Amino acid sequence: QLPNNVTIKEVGPRDGLQNEKTVIATPDKIEWINRLSRTGVRHIEITSFVNPKWIPPLADSLEVATGIARVEGVTYSALVPNMRGMEGFLKANLDEVAVFMSATETHNQKNINKSIDETFPVLKEVIDAALQNGKRVRGYVSTVFGCPYEGRTDVKQALYVSQKLLDLGIHELSLGDTIGVANPVQVQQVLEVFLREIPADRLAMHFHDTRGMALANVLASLQMGLTTFDGALGGLGGCPYAPGASGNVATDDLVHMLHGMGVATGIDEAALVASAQFMQDKIGRPLPSHTLQTVNAC
Numbered sequence: 672q673l674p675n676n677v678t679i680k681e682v683g684p685r686d687g688l689q690n691e692k693t694v695i696a697t698p699d700k701i702e703w704i705n706r707l708s709r710t711g712v713r714h715i716e717i718t719s720f721v722n723p724k725w726i727p728p729l730a731d732s733l734e735v736a737t738g739i740a741r742v743e744g745v746t747y748s749a750l751v752p753n754m755r756g757m758e759g760f761l762k763a764n765l766d767e768v769a770v771f772m773s774a775t776e777t778h779n780q781k782n783i784n785k786s787i788d789e790t791f792p793v794l795k796e797v798i799d800a801a802l803q804n805g806k807r808v809r810g811y812v813s814t815v816f817g818c819p820y821e822g823r824t825d826v827k828q829a830l831y832v833s834q835k836l837l838d839l840g841i842h843e844l845s846l847g848d849t850i851g852v853a854n855p856v857q858v859q860q861v862l863e864v865f866l867r868e869i870p871a872d873r874l875a876m877h878f879h880d881t882r883g884m885a886l887a888n889v890l891a892s893l894q895m896g897l898t899t900f901d902g903a904l905g906g907l908g909g910c911p912y913a914p915g916a917s918g919n920v921a922t923d924d925l926v927h928m929l930h931g932m933g934v935a936t937g938i939d940e941a942a943l944v945a946s947a948q949f950m951q952d953k954i955g956r957p958l959p960s961h962t963l964q965t966v967n968a969c
């Protein structure tokens with residue numbers, strides 16, 4: 672039994688571009704987000720307020736966040752790792768803060784330069800400040816299924832980090848298969864454990880498609896009652912601190928699959944593909960999504 676409706680959260684402007692070698696001009700990012708805002712997508716993660724020395728492609732976060740034409744009904748979010756990032760977020764006055772950390776110690780250390788236990792107090796400050804300013808907070812846990820440094824992740828460890836973040840006040844938890852190692856059976860096993868403790872409507876799935884498993888993993892999650900999925904248009908993306916990580920599940924492929932199965936997303940597929948083509952032109956090479964490859968071949 673599949674749900675009637677699914678919520679898609681577009682993370683292309685953030686996850687998709689954070690590791691991109693082609694330099695995308697700030698006005699082009701803004702134009703892309705503005706186009707995305709008119710596709711029916713209701714959540715767009717537009718940038719990261721992180722250290723630009725670590726993530727140079729998103730060094731223009733404040734310009735992007737203050738330059739877009741915000742559309743009513745669309746939630747605009749950004750990654751915020753600490754109070755320094757929160758300053759930028761609040762200047763731009765976006766709608767939703769996204770905090771992030773990993774289930775595994777080594778990835779957390781490489782990605783945000785702290786141990787897992789050192790990270791909680793930093794994120795607590797960010798979450799408290801967000802809530803005081805009337806902003807909702809989404810939390811990511813990375814390496815839920817596997818870690819590039821530590822191998823397969825212990826589900827108890829992933830659940831421990833997740834519950835701590837929920838206790839700190841996040842409203843939604845996005846479970847990351849950062850390096851695309853999960854398969855549908857593992858997704859089912861991990862979700863069985865999570866769903867004993869956390870209701871499905873507080874969970875989102877964030878699948879990278881490194882080994883071509885992302886859509887199959889989405890289907891497994893749908894069958895477990897999950898209804899929120901992250902995607903990046905064209906299949907852009909990857910974490911610079913996870914060697915071998917490639918793009919997210921392509922939002923265009925995801926929406927195509929869902930609509931084909933009779934699951935509504937509220938997204939206009941043609942507008943979505945046009946907006947993927949816009950970014951593909953700026954990047955200057957074919958993007959990996961199946962949908963775009965089909966369109967490119969015509």
Ligand code: HMG
Nearest residue numbers: 720721722725752755756782783784811813814847849910
């Ligand atoms: P740090 O270097 O440990 O920070 O960075 P620090 O607190 O020791 O400060 C050192 C310097 O960084 C100082 O500058 C600070 O001002 C500056 P200096 O005095 O040397 O000139 N600094 C900042 N500058 C701008 N904005 C800030 C900021 N904070 C400190 N917010 C930090 C700690 C977390 C900031 C750093 O490690 C960092 O930026 N990491 C980048 C992490 C990242 O963006 N990773 C990719 C996103 S996560 C992901 O992709 C996974 C996800 O998609 C889910 C999944 O797929 O699993 C979400």
Ligand code: MG
Nearest residue numbers: 686847849910
């Ligand atoms: Mg990611």
